[in-house]
Amino acid sequence: MSELAVSWYQVQDWAVIWLPIIFMGLIAVVLVYTLRLMPRTKPQEIKPESSDSIGWSDGAGVEEAKDELREVVEFLRDPERFRKLGAKVPKGILLHGPPGTGKTLLAKAVAHESNAKFYAQSASSFVEMFAGLGASRIRRLFREARKAAPAIVFIDELDAVGATRGADISGEKDQTLNQLLVELDGFGGGEDLVVIAASNLLDKLDPALLRPGRFDRQIFVSPPDFEGRKHILGVHTRGKPLATDIDLDVVARQTSGLTGADLANICNEAAIFAGRAHRNVVQTVDFQAALERVVAGMQSRRVITDHERRVVAYHEAGHALCSQLLPSVEKVHRISIVPRGQALGYTLNLPEEDRYLKTQEELMDYLVVLLGGRVTESLIFGQITTGASDDLRKVHEISRSMVTDYGMATNLQSKQLPASDYSMADATRRLIDEEQQHIADEAYRRATRMVAGHRPLLEAFAARLLESEVLERADIERITAEYEGEFVPRLRLEPLAGTGNGRPKVAASERHEAGSA
Numbered sequence: 001m002s003e004l005a006v007s008w009y010q011v012q013d014w015a016v017i018w019l020p021i022i023f024m025g026l027i028a029v030v031l032v033y034t035l036r037l038m039p040r041t042k043p044q045e046i047k048p049e050s051s052d053s054i055g056w057s058d059g060a061g062v063e064e065a066k067d068e069l070r071e072v073v074e075f076l077r078d079p080e081r082f083r084k085l086g087a088k089v090p091k092g093i094l095l096h097g098p099p100g101t102g103k104t105l106l107a108k109a110v111a112h113e114s115n116a117k118f119y120a121q122s123a124s125s126f127v128e129m130f131a132g133l134g135a136s137r138i139r140r141l142f143r144e145a146r147k148a149a150p151a152i153v154f155i156d157e158l159d160a161v162g163a164t165r166g167a168d169i170s171g172e173k174d175q176t177l178n179q180l181l182v183e184l185d186g187f188g189g190g191e192d193l194v195v196i197a198a199s200n201l202l203d204k205l206d207p208a209l210l211r212p213g214r215f216d217r218q219i220f221v222s223p224p225d226f227e228g229r230k231h232i233l234g235v236h237t238r239g240k241p242l243a244t245d246i247d248l249d250v251v252a253r254q255t256s257g258l259t260g261a262d263l264a265n266i267c268n269e270a271a272i273f274a275g276r277a278h279r280n281v282v283q284t285v286d287f288q289a290a291l292e293r294v295v296a297g298m299q300s301r302r303v304i305t306d307h308e309r310r311v312v313a314y315h316e317a318g319h320a321l322c323s324q325l326l327p328s329v330e331k332v333h334r335i336s337i338v339p340r341g342q343a344l345g346y347t348l349n350l351p352e353e354d355r356y357l358k359t360q361e362e363l364m365d366y367l368v369v370l371l372g373g374r375v376t377e378s379l380i381f382g383q384i385t386t387g388a389s390d391d392l393r394k395v396h397e398i399s400r401s402m403v404t405d406y407g408m409a410t411n412l413q414s415k416q417l418p419a420s421d422y423s424m425a426d427a428t429r430r431l432i433d434e435e436q437q438h439i440a441d442e443a444y445r446r447a448t449r450m451v452a453g454h455r456p457l458l459e460a461f462a463a464r465l466l467e468s469e470v471l472e473r474a475d476i477e478r479i480t481a482e483y484e485g486e487f488v489p490r491l492r493l494e495p496l497a498g499t500g501n502g503r504p505k506v507a508a509s510e511r512h513e514a515g516s517a
């Protein structure tokens with residue numbers, strides 16, 4: 001009995017000493033295994049002669065950025081030439097701009113064109129659950145690059161780690177960013193290491209990253225202008241057999257505001273359309289179809305009733321009518337009542353040229369065009385439908401911006417009123433709402449006058465639409481010209497003030513017969 005008691009105490013002693021040790025050992029083993037399971041992210045070394053090499057000629061319409069990068073490439077090719085003059089190699093270059101403008105593409109071109117070693121890593125691979133892992137990956141990236149100097153380090157999507165410090169509770173991202181700042185400073189000096197980074201959001205980046213000595217050169221990669229778009233279309237149609245009648249100028253003119261990635265997509269879609277139609281060359285119609293698909297979505301097979309079709313036709317005719325009669329609005333390029341994506345019909349307006357500023361009158365006119373559809377429905381059918389929701393959303397957004405961002409309201413000029421400003425008085429909020437309502441009402445009144453006053457043109461558009469489903473620019477111009485021929489002189493914009501010229505009454509009586517039809 002006593003022997004048993006002694007042995008029990010021995011077991012207890014043994015357990016107290018060894019069990020915690022065994023437990024710790026187990027934890028260590030589990031930790032090692034989890035670390036093994038973490039993705040290995042080695043800095044990727046890109047060889048200039050790799051098969052999918054991209055050269056300067058592949059990026060178009062971004063001349064400014066290219067010039068700046070060329071300078072760096074030249075420097076790295078022949079550092080002595082510059083060093084004799086006392087110049088130092090530029091340290092950090094930050095490419096920033098909207099998605100799809102060609103930032104990554106430019107970096108690839110640098111990799112190809114410079115003779116230096118090129119290390120690329122996405123900043124998201126620095127973000128890891130374990131504290132310190134991101135920092136150690138950055139150290140490793142720079143260590144390898146320094147060993148191989150002259151070298152270029154490319155960090156894509158810098159925002160993943162570059163966001164302003166202090167926002168991350170765990171502190172892991174801050175640690176990673178700190179390490180990056182340290183590496184950017186370097187220590188030896190005179191090393192030929194250039195860091196290129198790409199980011200979408202410049203204003204979210206930590207200010208310490210942007211100071212001179214780190215990313216001191218910031219290059220804005222903007223969406224291309226007309227000439228740029230033409231070049232990009234040229235680049236992306238290089239390997240595609242084009243019909244002789246294709247005019248890329250026209251396509252470039254129609255794609256104002258689209259980025260390089262969009263244009264690349266359009267070229268590819270056009271080729272796919274041509275392939276589906278068993279053609280050997282890509283034709284203008286393929287480009288038009290591709291453009292429509294990118295802008296308005298794929299043609300859908302929704303079946304709509306005859307009445308719905310009439311409503312949609314009149315709705316779109318209303319938009320087109322207002323666009324045609326208002327001189328400041330972009331020209332109607334095509335009206336269609338073929339259902340596409342979410343929309344049952346659409347009116348495609350395209351600018352004649354790139355524009356960067358809009359006047360108050362132009363915004364007002366645009367609101368009139370947006371409301372033209374809804375107004376037409378209510379005038380012709382005496383009913384309103386859900387079809388105008390997208391227009392109404394845009395009206396809300398634009399009129400809101402006019403009041404709060406652009407100072408275009410009657411009583412709230414000369415200041416911006418950010419919606420998230422909590423110091424704003426209730427009275428100001430109410431004023432904003434009232435001003436916005438006033439703008440929208442004014443646009444609605446003008447749209448009503450316009451549609452009711454040009455009923456024959458509206459009917460002409462709607463009838464042609466119901467007949468052929470799609471109206472192209474030439475048809476639209478012809479119908480408008482015929483109408484204007486009958487109604488010389490051209491009805492000019494009515495003055496803003498004053499109501500009751502009797503026209504709504506006409507519409508009201510006709511509404512009845514349309515409703516019963």
Ligand SMILES: Nc1ncnc2c1ncn2[C@@H]1O[C@H](COP(=O)(O)OP(=O)(O)OP(=O)(O)O)[C@@H](O)[C@H]1O
Nearest residue numbers: 058059060099100101102103104105232260261264
């Ligand atoms: N300027 C351009 N010239 C030719 N092609 C372009 C241009 N810009 C974009 N592209 C096309 O779009 C594709 C995507 O561009 P890229 O990956 O460089 O965009 P990004 O600016 O890095 O976008 P993100 O900010 O989303 O990373 C490219 O592979 C290329 O085919």
Ligand SMILES: [Mg+2]
Nearest residue numbers: 103104156198
């Ligand atoms: Mg990119």
